[in-house]
């Protein structure tokens with residue numbers, strides 16, 4: 034099926050756009066929580082730090098209690114959750130990479146190029162790839178930004194491309210003449226500004242993937258869609274109701290960064306100046322420029338007057354927003370409001386680090402307080418139904434549930450936060466497979482235990 038028909042089957046269309054070359058728009062309204070499109074990777078591989086604990090094909094970390102991940106009997110390195118995954122991996126790449134797999138996985142550029150060439154070069158058995166024709170057509174049309182890469186980078190790509198071409202030439206039936214070094218350099222350029230980091234159900238990175246269909250979506254720092262993964266299948270979910278003919282936009286970077294940092298990250302990797310709704314600071318509900326003040330690190334060398342000003346701005350910004358933003362779907366305990374607003378200015382990175390330390394040391398009550406400060410910032414940085422907000426609400430529910438001093442009030446708070454976490458996460462996790470739904474089940478378990486304790 035050609036790309037246009039493939040997109041049309043999902044009520045989407047790819048239209049030309051001056052600012053971004055092309056844009057994906059809807060052809061009928063899409064409601065929040067719907068799957069916009071689901072597509073497999075052209076190629077993917079696990080991140081080396083977790084390759085020893087997940088299926089190297091589908092990235093599943095959970096196997097039934099009676100089974101463990103199976104090791105490839107030849108290289109004793111690659112792990113698979115099922116014979117089906119092992120067979121797919123074998124026919125797509127592992128058959129040729131088996132001997133050198135440990136070193137292969139250490140460099141993403143080499144690994145991705147090798148795998149893409151095996152598939153496109155006709156060596157890998159394409160029948161093991163779903164929708165190959167659409168993936169291949171779409172990959173060929175992606176932006177490579179070749180003219181924007183530095184000379185040093187292009188020289189490095191040239192080096193990688195030459196090495197891979199030589200390596201693949203030793204494989205029987207690999208037709209080296211199908212490729213030039215220049216083709217392969219273009220592929221590497223495409224990877225650089227199109228590839229995705231695959232994440233698990235906690236938004237923790239587990240792999241890298243070339244997802245040509247997902248690569249058609251443009252970036253916004255305040256997106257209406259998020260990228261989820263069901264194993265290594267990519268699912269684009271709507272986190273807002275999207276009207277007919279509106280553009281569907283995802284985020285390429287973590288948007289809990291200041292405008293300056295976001296712009297730097299986007300220019301360095303994707304070669305464009307973001308002019309999204311947030312970068313333009315034209316959302317009436319909140320002043321995004323002011324949100325930046327919650328994100329900048331306040332260094333000890335900063336004059337006290339500036340620190341005080343940042344603190345005041347933070348208070349001024351948060352106080353009117355908290356009641357309205359927290360009521361639906363979250364509610365903030367009125368007792369916590371004063372402490373939330375009276376603490377000195379602390380940027381998000383420090384707060385997050387502090388929260389991790391508190392959670393590690395099981396200091397649940399203090400963690401809950403810090404958690405609310407982070408939540409306030411998240412609510413300003415992320416769209417309301419973004420999974421980062423939902424996962425954070427779940428962490429806070431656990432803090433209140435584990436609280437030793439909060440008594441009944443803390444348990445009640447755990448129930449409220451669980452309900453909020455569920456309401457937010459359902460939007461992105463629904464219809465995204467069992468692994469994602471397991472998080473919702475865990476939230477329900479926590480909620481049930483808390484309700485039982487309250488005798489409700």
Ligand SMILES: C[S@@+](CC[C@H](N)C(=O)[O-])C[C@H]1O[C@@H](n2cnc3c(N)ncnc32)[C@H](O)[C@@H]1O
Nearest residue numbers: 052053054055176227248249250251252303305
């Ligand atoms: C993954 S591709 C997105 C699809 C691309 N527009 C296309 O037609 O193939 C990423 C590239 O699209 C462009 N792009 C993405 N989001 C953009 C935005 N918000 N404004 C301008 N250009 C954007 C940039 O050139 C970026 O490097």
